[in-house]
Amino acid sequence: MRHLLLFLFSLLPTFLWADNISVEKAQELAITFFKEGHPQRSAFSSLRLLVTDEAVSARAVGEAPAYYVFGCTDSEGFVIVAGDDAVMPVLGYSFDSSFPQTDLPVNLKLWLQGISEEIAEKRRAPTYGSTQSNSLAQRWTTVRAGQAVVELETAKWDQANPYNWLCPHIAGKETYTGCTATATAIVMRYHQWPKAGSGTLPAYTTRTHQRYIAAQSLGHAYDWDNMPLSYAQSFSSTAGNAVATLMRDCALMISSDFGPIGGEGTGAYVTDVVKGLQTYMGYDKDGRYIVRSNYSFAEWMRIMKGELDERRPVIYTGGSSEGAHAFVLDGYDTENYFRVNWGWSGWGNGYYLLSALDPVEQGAGASGGHYNEYQSALIGLKKDEGGIGVEDFRFMCYTDGKNYRGITSSEKVFEVNKPFSLDIGFLGYYGSLPFTGKISLAHVDKNGNIKEDLYSLMASQLPSGSGYMLPGVQVTITRPITSGDRIRAYWTHTQTKKIEWVKGNEEDGCVWDFILSEEVSLEKETSLTYNNRTRLLTLQVPAETVVQVFGADGSDFSRMCKVQERQVSIDTGKLSAGTYLLRLQLHDMTKELKFKVGAPVQ
Structure with a gap:
């Protein structure tokens, strides 16, 4: 019996126990990942821990952080490693950007918080700590970076100086442009469209501070040639005013709720972006807003990659239970990581997973838990090409x-x-x-x-x-x-x-x-046996199946079929020698078989 049990277990897929990941193991994995993805870099030992998740109160005693962020001390680059092998090992990475240790962009901070919530939800699941699938185990043992498939060059812009030069003040303080307006401006800079807006942006009063915002006439030209992709170095007043004009128009177009720097920041509804671009900025009518939770993992991947394949950056929202903020997707790699521009002067830009869960799990019903509820995207953003509009x-x-x-x-x-x-x-x-x-x-x-x-x-x-x-x-x-x-x-x-x-x-x-009615396969649910002694041909068929027998000359011998519920018997001893056609029909399905009856043995 013991040998039999061992044999049976050997037939099962190999499973490993899901477990927390220590900081030492996470750093070892981060170094391996860098070596694999960037072999020309040598000083991998300089990788050090920059950030872990702050939600200590949400963790059980002795539980590892949800993630670790390791960064290079002597050059650019970072990798975010999961604190539990029940999820994907590498959550995000970059070989050419730096990760901010303090003053994280609010959209990146909320994305990390959302990942923490997703991992916490996984840890609370009844199956946690029992097994780890082969698929996920393989990803932890063979960590590798993907190859870039699409990389669109988008502006490394921000929300403060000089972008907010023309934004209103609140109680004498400057305000941020807001992540939604910044993401919109980055996409418009990529397309360098329009030459000028049209119409008048209506006046409104901000929700939080009740600040009256006057109407803004459009028609002024956007000076794309004087909007560099980065304002990190010195820039002219012409360049500053050019981007500030665009940012102001984007913020007013979506009725932004301006907030002072150092306060709650500036907010806006991402759902207002598409209508604004189509109404005032000459963008195509096919642009629209879609929600992640309405699509399967495979559908969502296909849509996001399809947009980027068509050279259209995507305005994306993601976050946590505390809120969602906008950023830009401008590329993807062969491992389903998407390149993110956070709109924070390039800080933290890199390749990120849209979910910490194993793609195999997501395709099998997990669907990202509540995390997917915080994700949405604006797609079809492009210069007006005469689109008739999308219905969905x-x-x-x-x-x-x-x-x-x-x-x-x-x-x-x-x-x-x-x-x-x-x-x-x-x-x-x-x-x-x-x-x-x-x-x-x-x-x-x-x-x-x-x-x-x-x-x-x-x-x-x-x-x-x-x-x-x-x-x-x-x-x-x-x-x-x-x-x-x-x-x-x-x-x-x-x-x-x-x-x-x-x-x-x-x-x-x-x-x-x-x-309404489960589909029946006539072929799969039909069986046939023959008894040499009694010469009975017996069929088990689905209910409502019609069985007919025809001779070679077309003569109908169906009267020879004896039906008892789903069993049909044919006494071939009563048939003359020859070839016969057996026809089974169930609604619109037909199956035909030929059989021969030999002459009686003397």
Whole structure:
């Protein structure tokens, strides 16, 4: 028995115990990573600990920090190592930037805090401390840096001098431009567009300090040639005023809530950026705002990389439970790290993971926990190329005391002409322009062909970021329910008239493809046996399968089939010698087999 058990365990995947990472082990890994990623550098022993996470109160006694930041003492470069091998080993790195030890940019500080929360959530999971998958173990044992795939050169700008020269003062103090305005200005500098804005930015009053901001007429030229990519060295007043003008316009365009330097800083809603760029700055109508939690890991990676492949920097937001701030993605590597420009004069710029979790885990249902809720992106930001606008509905998980997870029902069995109830929500709209049109629930077959509409609603000028929760929708199916049938939601594209399916993040448990009848495989669920003594050919077939037998001349011998529930028997002893065709049909699926009956042995 002992040998048998050993044999069985040898068949299982190899697992290691998840554990905390000491500072010594983390430093050793950091040195290995630098050697692998930058072999021409020699003084790796000069790597020293710069920062660890500050959330000591959130850790259990004896628990390691969530992360360690190691930096080179004699040159630029840093690596952020996780404090637990239940997550990815290297969380961020750079071979040519420095990491700030104090006065971290608020967006970087919140990103690190979000990573800490993600790791803390992982440590609290019931499975923590039990096993570590092969995939993750491999990443810890063979740490390597990826190769750059796309690197877009974006400006290493900041929020204070000279960028805030034209920003209003609060109680006699200068104010920051704000991370959202800075990220927007960096993207505009990359495209060097527009030549000049148009229209008038409306007056408003700031929310926090009730500071009145006068209307700002546009039409003045943006002096792109006098906006260097870095203001770290000395610069002319012309260059200072050029970038300050752009920053002021960006901040006013999104109604920034200005705050004094040394205080709470300047805030703005990133959702206002796209509309502002399209209205005042001549940017394409295809630009839009999307939310990470609405997409699977693979979908999100494809979208982000696709934007960068098209040479479009992405304005991204990420953070923690305390808030989210904007920054710019301007590249990615072969290991799914994205190059981040924090908008802090280049400090901390480098390659970062968007989640600390193993990609294999994210693709298997983990979906980043609550951390993904703090991430969003502005995509399609480019000079106006005549885009007609993007329409996009997504199901997202939501709760208001009642949990909504796409299309759900308490019913388990569905019958024709028998009414039942569906809960629908949250059905969110994330297009680039307001939507007017019909949204429907449909009974479809396994191939997505619509059999009938079950429910519809009309939307009129539905703005992006809004949507519907529809509890207790009563529907009745009147068409036959066949194998693989389901319920989906769809809308008809206003411009193209093409039917578009509403999808959702299945990794987060969001159901957009609601199964009415599980799909049956005729081939996989059919078995056949033959008894030489009795000469009985016996088939086990799925329910509702029609079995027919034909002779070589087309004669129908189906009467020879004896059916008892899912078992079909054919007495071949009663058939003449010859070749026969056995045809199985289940709804739209057909399978044909030939068999021969020999002459009786004398």
